[in-house]
Amino acid sequence: MIDLIDITKKYETPDGEITALDRINLHIEKGEIFGIIGLSGAGKSTLLRCINRLEEPTSGKVVIDGIDMTSLNKSDLRKMRRRIGIIFQHFNLLMNSDVYENIAFPLKITGTHKSEIDKKVNELLTVVELMDKKDVYPSQLSGGQKQRVGIAR
Numbered sequence: 001m002i003d004l005i006d007i008t009k010k011y012e013t014p015d016g017e018i019t020a021l022d023r024i025n026l027h028i029e030k031g032e033i034f035g036i037i038g039l040s041g042a043g044k045s046t047l048l049r050c051i052n053r054l055e056e057p058t059s060g061k062v063v064i065d066g067i068d069m070t071s072l073n074k075s076d077l078r079k080m081r082r083r084i085g086i087i088f089q090h091f092n093l094l095m096n097s098d099v100y101e102n103i104a105f106p107l108k109i110t111g112t113h114k115s116e117i118d119k120k121v122n123e124l125l126t127v128v129e130l131m132d133k134k135d136v137y138p139s140q141l142s143g144g145q146k147q148r149v150g151i152a153r
Contacts, residue, residue: 001027002028003028005060007021007050008022008058008059010058020043021043036048040142053070057070091138091149093150095137095139103125103153104117107121128149130145
């Protein structure tokens with residue numbers, strides 16, 4: 001059984017605070033199957049990461065089989081994670097490079113001329129609807145946005 005009780009997750013950014021999850025409540029019985037759907041940036045990946053504490057909720061509780069995940073120490077958390085399984089996609093993004101540089105990387109290493117790289121990267125940013133994120137680093141992107149950077153690359 002999984003219970004999410006008033007889960008809130010906020011991030012501090014240079015532009016201010018962003019609320020990714022706002023008082024989420026959910027009860028899932030053993031054997032039930034749920035899908036989490038929503039638009040890019042809606043908080044789906046953040047919610048999953050809060051369930052297994054890869055992300056720390058700002059407030060609220062995650063209770064799995066009667067165990068409060070939000071109160072476990074590191075050792076007990078590792079043991080509990082072995083009992084649960086969540087699969088994430090990995091986008092292999094360069095964490096020290098912004099979105100533009102991540103998309104440009106394969107073009108650079110193949111010797112593409114700078115003007116062609118700029119043209120192609122800007123086209124791809126438009127296609128994946130991330131032009132406004134071109135100077136942002138992966139740590140500041142939602143899971144869906146990271147996925148689109150990976151697709152563009």
